Each structure stands twice: as C-alpha cells, then as structure tokens.
Amino acid sequence: MKKTGNKTALLLSAVLLTVFLVFPVIASAELPVVKLIATGGTIAMKIDPVKKAPVPAISGEDLLATVPEIASVARIEVLNISNVPSGYMDPERWVALQKAVNEALARPEIAGVIVSHGTDTLEETAYFLDLTVNSNKPIVLIGAQRNASEKDFDGPRNLLNATRICVSPDAKGKGSMIVLNNQINAAREVTKTHTSDVETFKSGDYGFLGNADADRVIFYRAPLRRQYVPVKQDKLPYVEIVAAYGGADGSLVRAAAKAGVKGIVIQALGWGNVGVPMYEAIKEVLANGIPVVISTRVPNGRVLPHYGYIGGGKTLKDAGAVFADNLPPQKARLLLMLGLQTTSNADALQKLFDK
Numbered sequence: 001m002k003k004t005g006n007k008t009a010l011l012l013s014a015v016l017l018t019v020f021l022v023f024p025v026i027a028s029a030e031l032p033v034v035k036l037i038a039t040g041g042t043i044a045m046k047i048d049p050v051k052k053a054p055v056p057a058i059s060g061e062d063l064l065a066t067v068p069e070i071a072s073v074a075r076i077e078v079l080n081i082s083n084v085p086s087g088y089m090d091p092e093r094w095v096a097l098q099k100a101v102n103e104a105l106a107r108p109e110i111a112g113v114i115v116s117h118g119t120d121t122l123e124e125t126a127y128f129l130d131l132t133v134n135s136n137k138p139i140v141l142i143g144a145q146r147n148a149s150e151k152d153f154d155g156p157r158n159l160l161n162a163t164r165i166c167v168s169p170d171a172k173g174k175g176s177m178i179v180l181n182n183q184i185n186a187a188r189e190v191t192k193t194h195t196s197d198v199e200t201f202k203s204g205d206y207g208f209l210g211n212a213d214a215d216r217v218i219f220y221r222a223p224l225r226r227q228y229v230p231v232k233q234d235k236l237p238y239v240e241i242v243a244a245y246g247g248a249d250g251s252l253v254r255a256a257a258k259a260g261v262k263g264i265v266i267q268a269l270g271w272g273n274v275g276v277p278m279y280e281a282i283k284e285v286l287a288n289g290i291p292v293v294i295s296t297r298v299p300n301g302r303v304l305p306h307y308g309y310i311g312g313g314k315t316l317k318d319a320g321a322v323f324a325d326n327l328p329p330q331k332a333r334l335l336l337m338l339g340l341q342t343t344s345n346a347d348a349l350q351k352l353f354d355k
Contacts, residue, residue, distance in 0.1 A: 032111035034074040034166045035104040036060050036159075039097065039125075040083040041118025043144035043155040054147040056083040063116060066148075066156040073163050074111065079104075086118025086125070086143070091236040091337065094128045098231055105135040112138040112166030114159070119143040119200065122178055123191050127331045130176035130187035131338060134228045138171035141178050141187075145198045154181070154198050161212035168217040174209060175226050184209040186223035191299070191328060204300045227355045229338040237262035237340040241329045243297070244274040250281025257284075262344070263291045263336045266321075267329040272296055272303030272313040279311035279319075286320045291344050293353070295324040295332045302326045322349045 038044060038060030046057035060078035070076060081100055082093065097115070104113050117125055126141045133139060140162040144155040162179050165171050176187035181199045189203040203209075210219035240256040242264055256264050264285060268274050272294040274282065282292050294316055296303050302325050305317035317323065324332035332353070339352045 031072075032074050032167045033107075033109045034076055034112055034114060034163055035110055036064065036076050036078045036114045036116065037097065037100055037104070038063065038078065038080045038083070038116045039086075039089075039093075039118075041086045041116065041120075041122075041143050042147050043116050043118070043142065043158070044083055045147040045149075047147065047149040054149070056085070058148055059083070060116065063148075063155060063159060066153075067160050070160055070163050073160070074167050076163065084118075086121040089118075089121045089125060092234075094125060095231055095234055095236065097125065098129060098132045101129055101133055101139060102135075105133065105137050105139075110137065112140060112171065114162045114166060115139065115141045116155075116159070117141055117143050119145060119180075119192055121330075123187070123201070124330050124334060126176045126178050126187035126190065128334050130226060131229045131335065132231050133176070134230070136172050138166050138168075138174060139176040140165050140171075141176060143180060145180070145196055145200060157182075161217075164212055164217050170210075170217065170219045174219070174222060177209065179212065182212045184211060184217075184219070188223060188225055188327075188331070225355065227352070229335070229352070231338070232341045236337045239263040239265060239333050239337050239340070241265045241267055241333055243267040243329075244269050244278050246275070248275060249277040250279075253278065253281035253285060257288065257290055261290060262340050263293065265293045265295055265324070265329050265332045265336060267297050268294050268303065268313075268316075270296065270298060271301075271306045272316065272323060273307055274311045274316070276311050279315065282316060282321065283319050289344065291322060291336070291340070291346060291349055292316075292320075293322045293324050293332050293336050293349070295327060295329040297329075299328075300326075320346050322346050322353060325353050327353065 044058050045054040048055045060080050122143050142158040142162045178185045178190050185203045189206045192200050193202045194200040240261050242252045303323050305313040308314045339349050
C-alpha cells in the first residue's frame with residue numbers, strides 16, 4: 001500500500017514538474033513578436049575609460065538584457081543594422097533602415113518594430129519611416145538622453161514602453177512614433193526641444209498622442225496628417241537646407257546650386273520671409289529650374305505667402321517657391337527628397353506639402 005502511494009506521489013511530482021517546465025515555453029510561444037532594430041546613439045553608448053566620454057559600446061542584445069521583464073510582454077528579435085551616433089544618419093542609412101523595417105513588418109507574426117537610435121536626428125528618421133513605410137503596424141522609435149554607464153540610464157524604460165506600445169491594439173494605424181519618458185509623439189509633429197532633459201521630445205501645439213502609463217498604454221488622439229511616398233531609388237536626390245537671418249546675402253543659396261543640388265529648403269523667418277539679397281538668390285535658382293521650399297525657423301505654425309514686400313512670402317510664392325506648411329526645415333527636406341524622385345514641378349510638390 002505504501003509502495004503504491006509512493007508511486008502515485010512520484011507520478012504526480014513528475015507531472016507537475018513537466019507542467020512547470022513546459023508551461024513557460026508554451027506561454028512564451030504565444031506572446032507577440034516584436035522586432036528591435038538597433039542603429040546606435042546614446043542608448044547604445046558607454047563611457048570609454050580612455051576618452052572619458054560616451055562612445056558606441058553596446059548591441060541591441062545588450063540593451064535587451066537590461067530589461068528582463070520584457071519577456072512577459074513580447075518575444076523580441078534583434079537586428080543590429082549599425083552602431084553610430086545619430087548625427088551620422090544620412091539618406092543612404094535611411095533607405096537601408098526603411099528596407100529592414102519593411103521586411104520585418106511584412107512578416108505576419110511581427111506585431112511591430114522598435115528602432116533604437118540617437119536623439120539628435122531621431123525626428124528625421126521617424127518622419128522618413130512614417131512617409132515611406134506602408135503598414136498599419138506600429139513603428140516605435142526610442143533613444144536615451146543618458147548613456148548606459150549612468151546609474152539613471154533611461155534606455156531600459158524606453159525600450160520596455162516601446163514594446164508595450166507595439167503590442168497594443170490601439171497603436172495600429174498611428175504610423176511612426178517617438179517614445180521617451182513615457183510620452184508618445186507622432187513622427188510628423190515631434191521635435192527635440194532640450195539638449196539633455198529626458199523629456200526632450202514635444203509636439204508643439206498638438207501635444208502627445210498618449211502615454212505609456214504604469215498600468216496600460218493610453219492613446220488620446222490619432223495623427224491625421226499622414227501620407228505614403230514610396231522610396232523609388234536607393235540614392236535619393238541631393239537637397240540642402242539654407243538658413244535665412246538678419247543680413248543673409250544669398251551666397252549660400254548660390255553655393256548650394258553650384259554644388260549640384262536638386263532642391264533647396266530655406267529656413268526662412270516668421271511666416272516664410274527673407275531679406276532682399278536672399279530673395280534675389282532664390283529667384284535665380286528658381287529660374288534655373290531648382291525647386292525651392294520655404295520653411296521657417298519658428299517652432300510652431302504654418303508658413304504662408306502673406307507679405308507683399310520684396311522677400312515677403314507672397315513674392316517668394318509668385319517667384320515659384322513651394323511652401324512647407326508646418327514642417328520644420330529638416331522634415332521638409334525629407335519630403336522634398338522623396339517628391340523629387342518623380343517630379344520637380346512646383347504645383348505637384350506643393351500638393352505633397354499640403355497633405
């Protein structure tokens with residue numbers, strides 16, 4: 001009788017052990033899959049003991065290892081596409097990243113893509129992906145203002161929140177988003193506003209899309225001004241940004257034209273105005289068939305052809321310039337590069353910027 005009881009107890013123990021060992025595997029297999037594409041930036045840096053300054057040092061896998069609790073949210077696949085400061089990002093790297101994001105999102109089991117990236121050009125990369133990836137699945141871009149050697153490194157929190165957003169049903173259809181410090185921003189509207197604060201990314205007059213709160217991810221609105229402009233060639237047209245300021249003589253506009261640009265974005269003043277010398281230079285390059293897009297150095301508001309004095313927005317529009325709506329120069333440049341793949345016609349380009 002005792003032997004039978006022992007056998008039963010052993011059998012029960014074996015069954016329970018099997019359940020405890022197998023259940024986590026089954027549970028893990030049922031979790032959604034999220035792709036982490038690592039590109040570099042402060043989020044991938046540590047203090048170099050010789051240089052005594054942050055340098056690229058950790059991989060996507062290293063970053064993932066700082067957030068063990070992420071295993072209860074999703075299964076993460078890592079792709080290390082580069083490990084560079086975000087000031088090194090350029091059209092060639094944007095196109096390569098866009099291809100990697102497209103490939104990931106095309107897989108049915110992938111719920112969304114996270115891109116880890118430096119904060120300096122994070123808004124440009126986010127907007128480029130928002131324009132060029134045609135998918136309903138979320139793309140969440142993260143960075144860090146503090147490197148991985150600092151005790152209050154903000155990378156792990158941002159990675160965990162990005163994963164939670166990727167698996168949230170409410171994140172679908174929102175396009176590319178930037179997420180730092182629990183705050184969700186739309187790619188078209190967001191910009192970096194502080195050199196070092198963790199709460200650096202803001203969306204100006206429009207505000208956040210939502211928050212990754214401790215208990216759940218909440219969206220309060222959706223970005224409505226989105227469009228798809230496909231990448232048609234690996235080498236995008238060459239576009240420069242030229243700033244207007246008090247006393248600007250237009251020489252940099254002419255230098256850009258001489259360098260062989262296919263288009264120029266002017267970081268104009270106010271509603272979209274420049275001084276007389278700058279106006280004359282812009283007229284010259286427009287006459288030579290180089291499209292010019294007028295943006296502004298003012299953080300909020302649209303540029304409009306309002307003033308009629310020489311160099312005012314109305315005179316620039318009459319000369320054939322395109323107006324960038326409320327896009328800042330760095331984002332206007334991206335849309336112009338993509339538009340120039342198919343047209344240099346001012347009316348056609350204006351339609352892109354009006355969407």
